[in-house]
Amino acid sequence: MTTTAPPEAPRDPGEWILERAVSPRRRVADGFARAWMIGSVLVALLPLGFIAGYVIYKGIKVVDWAFLTKDIPIVTQFPGGGMWPAIVGTLLITGIASMIAIPLGVLAAVYLNEYGGQQPLARVIRFMSDVMTGVPSIVMGLFVATVWVSSGLHLGYSSFAGSLALAGLMLPIVIRSSEDILRLVPDDLRQASDALGARRSRTVVRVVLPAALGGIVSGAMLAVARAAGETAPLLFTIGGASRAVNLHPFHGENTALPVQIWDNAQTPFPAAHDRAWGAAFTLIVIVFLATVIARVVSSRFALARH
């Protein structure tokens, strides 16, 4: 039996050179660069650790069954009450926004990748959806407030108005992430489907979209996570004064966790601050869950990168 030497780990030439004759000046410069890179990661870790740690520390003391299930108190000055209506509001508003933005976003991505290609119109739409990801959330809120809530259609505050604003923010994210995934679907699959005589629409629905499903879901969940944490688009659209659960999307004011944090943060009362931390903890759990689901889905159904 012959023994083989354990395979040597591939050497990093950037490390290798430092074992050779390198002048102190060059060595120090390289050392500084390395310290900068490692230091950046450590410094960026600090705020994440501090914020997440503090929210958990404060949140755990506040969040209990009553907090999660009771209505929001009318007077925020004193302890008691809960956040149930805001939790329901966040899930309802984000849910409706997702039902609007995800199908439309995937369809737009299908147009861009399967039909438009490099045509001028498709390039313009692609470019503008990139630009649209940069529209400030407060502007989207103002827009819905002016055309839907008050001045334009006079429909008043409602969950649906908030959903519209969130959907506007989600749409470009869904489009761009979905298109990136569709682009990764191998052309072999499309050609095989074409060869069997399937029309393009059938190919898209039966072959391309199923192949890309994992990536699309993952991108959509990241958009959901971003939308669920937004405050500014909801401030002038859902009213926020609701203290009890309102499940009607088109009628009556509603509230949401970010709005509750914003409102309670601006009062001087310790009980309100506790409630804000509890709401922050609950919100972060929801947002992180959406992020983790996105990660798990994308690794489960990862499309082989070609």
Added chain:
Amino acid sequence: MTATSPASDTRRKAGDVWRDRSFRAVALVAGLLVLAILGLIAYATTAQAWPAFRQTGFSFITSDKWIPSQNKFGALAFIYGTVVSSVIALVFAVPLSLGMALFMTELVSGRVRRWVTYIVDLLAAIPSVVYGYWALTVFAPPAQRFYKHIADTIGTLPGLSHIFGGPANGTSFMTAGLILAVMIIPIVTALSREALATVAQDDKNAALAMGATRWEMLRATVFPRVRTGLVGAVMLGLGRALGETIAVALTIGANHQITSKVFQPGDSMAAVIAHEFGEATGVHRSALIGLGVVLFALTIAINMLARFVTNRTAGAYKAVVRA
């Protein structure tokens, strides 16, 4: 598999053609929605802001007198606050983001790289209201003592007193800028990484084979190639910082003034909208929507410029990823 007669085959084809065209049309409409929404935002907000624009004229962006009770609406102080807090954010975020991106592309691979990616994702996942609330209640009090210390030392030096001079305030341009920095690190890091990934490993190896240290290799082969990509990344970060509302509204101090001192409180366009729009009526309301128009125009212009710059390098990146 059942064989179909030629007749039913053609019938189905006719139906398929119709289905195919309508599917394509629906997809196209969804795509056009992007253009429609952007156009509608521009039109609807400008129309609503028109009364204020007509009344104030050009002084809307050149005057710093914002006194709703006297019908005076000059947004200069808010524009100033938006820009200053965003620039402070860039000063801190850009070196950190670039350092992180280099860490991920040059120093580590595999598991460590994945973990750092998760961390950046989590930073991006924290809602802005949580950032703002944390900065207001936990960060601002000790920050004020630290600012005061700087103001008492560096702030007394001639020249620097205009920037770091006292009095120091816990909620200020600096606090808003710092929290914005943390908030834009994820996007700047991700886009810097995309830019760095466009440089071929062969080119880097060539530099290393010539005896360059890692840093010399970066300066010789990587940085010259990715300059435009990094500029795009920084500009997109700037666009995010300019438009951020809630975190800034809670930390900038809500004091409308123009001062070069970074430890002083100020106000930003987005923050003023968030604070005042709920109770505003008439011209005041219209002026606040006008702030939204200015903010929209500013962020759209920066984003278009940034995308224009990054798209020129994006093709190369996609090629690398596919290879």
